[in-house]
Amino acid sequence: MTPTIEIDDARDIFTDAPLSLRLEGGRIAWIGAPGTQPGGPPPTRRIAAGGRRIAPGFCESHLHLFWGGATLSQLNLLGIEGAAAAGQAIAGFAAANPAVPLLVAYSANYELLGPGTRPDRHALDALCPARPLLVLAVDGHAAWANTAALAAAGLMTDVPALEGAEVVRGADGRPNGELREGAAMALVLRMSVNGGRDGLAMAGDEPDRVTPEERAADKATLAAALAACAAHGITTAVNMDGNLYLADLLSEMEGEGALPIRVSTAMRLSPAHDEARIAELIAAAARPAQGKLGFGRIKMFLDGVFDTWTAYRTDDYPGRAGFRSEPLFSPERFNALCIAADARGLQIQVHCVGDGAVRMALDGYAAARAANGPRDARHRIEHIDMLHPDDLARLRDLGVIASMQPVHPPGSSGLPLEPTISIMGRARWKDTFPWAAIAGAGVPLAFGTDWPTAPLSPFGAIHAALSRAPWAADVPDQRLSFEAVMAAYTAGGAQALFAEAGRGRLAPGMAADLVLLEGDPRALREDAGACRAALTICAGEIVHEENLSC
Structure with a gap:
């Protein structure tokens, strides 16, 4: 049963006016000035906001849940500059993950190894010669593999023809390590811990065979991604990955009560799909909403x-x-x-x-x-x-x-x-x-x-x-x-998302999707760390909470 929650002495994020709220049945039942709450049964939980700002829950309108969850156990190279720093980060990650079949790093800048340079397999071999390594560019549209990864994927002897993607060749006619777009990256990512199933969701394609253990691991990856969203005050995640496998995983999680926040997911249509596959994906996109899970969208590049x-x-x-x-x-x-x-x-x-x-x-x-x-x-x-x-x-x-x-x-x-x-x-x-x-x-x-x-x-x-x-x-x-x-x-x-009648504002009757903030959000203009989510509520349920001291 959804709890009844009262939040006292908050401040509106837009007007800075003091306000209090009562949440019942997953909706905002009352909102007004502190001390003016109407009578009624005592709440399940009373939260003293202590003047913290309160806002509607954030709608993250473009993210990749499966891929994002996978990166939580990979090496983040955002902000790393120069071969020495990159080599040190990769070496540390490799030492901490001795059994990983493919070392995967992400968010690498195109000039990661120095101004005017671009990674290739030879440069990566100098940093990581023995173990297969794949470094994804910050935009996710290119990656660079070392020779060990290319060889393990069979690309040093056979480069397949790809539609809308490219295994870039060097002057010698052999792969130089750069892989452009998802179909090329997938040739190496299939050796990753999750078998590249996150990339298949990005492409709108299906995995061949998934064991029960792999399926459970993929649901755990999605759960970690959703928990990360809730920790940032996100109550709606608009997911851009889309295949039948991912839709089924999310549907199972919703049926199990394992979606802490709302998810809207799309079906991805690719130029490589034939008419039968297109029809199948469009039909899947037309599925009715299920609790916190919505469909109704297709995605194309x-x-x-x-x-x-x-x-x-x-x-x-x-x-x-x-x-x-x-x-x-x-x-x-x-x-x-x-x-x-x-x-x-x-x-x-x-x-x-x-x-x-x-x-x-x-x-x-x-x-x-x-x-x-x-x-x-x-x-x-x-x-x-x-x-x-x-x-x-x-x-x-x-x-x-x-x-x-x-x-x-x-x-x-x-x-x-x-x-x-x-x-x-x-x-x-x-x-x-x-x-x-x-x-x-x-x-x-x-x-x-x-x-x-x-x-x-x-x-x-x-x-x-x-x-x-x-x-x-x-x-x-x-x-x-x-x-x-x-x-x-x-x-x-x-x-x-056609949801403005029920979400996105603090008003009576709206969904109880909101975030209580620690810090001054207007100071974000000068400092990206000026504010964070102290409490996240989705559909009237607390899905993230810090130790609130007032």
Whole structure:
């Protein structure tokens, strides 16, 4: 039975006004000034907030639960710079994990080993010569393997043809260690502790065979990811991984009462999928909601990232005349998939980093509207690292949700400026990560982190959104107000999920999804560590709690 909880002497995160709340039956039953609570049965639990700020629970609008959970036992290289520091971190991790079949590190910058360099197998061999090692780039769209890992995966003797991915070869015709996009990385990740099943979820593909022990381990990985979310005040996680296996795991966990927070998960459609597989995934996406677990969405990728020259853009890459990359789907097939998913009433979300990909996604959404008629579809575009000015009004007119990540701009959250800003090109800096321009045009914003490509903490992301500095004097300042950033992490996320009637605000009748904060959230502008979650409540249940002393 859901407990009745009273929270006394808190302060509203937006207005700083003192308030108290009573939570009953998983909803906010009453909210008002301290000392004015109506009479009634005593609560199951009374919490003295001691003037701490209270906010709606955070909606993390773009993350990867399975992959993120897997990284909790891997080596985090975010912020590591130079071969010496990288070698020391890898050596320590290897010593602490003597039985791991594949050493996996993640969040490595493209110039991890020094300015102007890029990892290859030879450089990694110098750091880790004997044991298989895979280092994932910070954006998750490339990785580098040492020779031992490539050999163990059979890639030193046979490199398969891949669609939308590449095992990069050196001048000698042999793999140089760089693996671009998921299908290439999966060839090595299948040797990891979980057999690469997290990567299969990212790709929308199914594992061949899973033992009961492996299934239990995968559920434990998801449970660890969800616990990490709750510890950061996240009460809704919008998951971007999508296959039938993951959907079944989450459904089992919901049936067992093992989802501490709400999860909305998508089904991933890939260019490699045939029509039967597409139909199967669309049918799975149409599953009804189950308690804290929701479906109703499909996910597609239209391009990659700038650092591997796979972001699809409307103009040529600097120094590469005539080259703009290519979309992962043909326009005809992408439009057809949009029409089919929209006809089923599904929400479509598409990874678009380059402005060419954004334009193509908008074309697909327009095709769906023309074929099926207008509706409140709230189709989403994920990332929007670059936007052509001509397409700003189209985002609004097509009713698109802009799902963006404040931690992604180079120069933020431990990311270096290079090589990304040079690959984007000086002339296009003004068109990058345009949060303020998008919000100013009336397009709804939903914020997240894309964990584990960036740290999960919403507080770090809020700091990044408030403190971002333009790269040059003629580049527009895209910062938002504190209120707008918080709204994008709460009410904006709820709106993106069609849940604004019940989530994202503190008001009577709304879901009892909230977070009590330790520290001043407005100080996040200067300090990413100025605030943290002291208490997280989802659906009226306490799912994270620190020792509150008042």
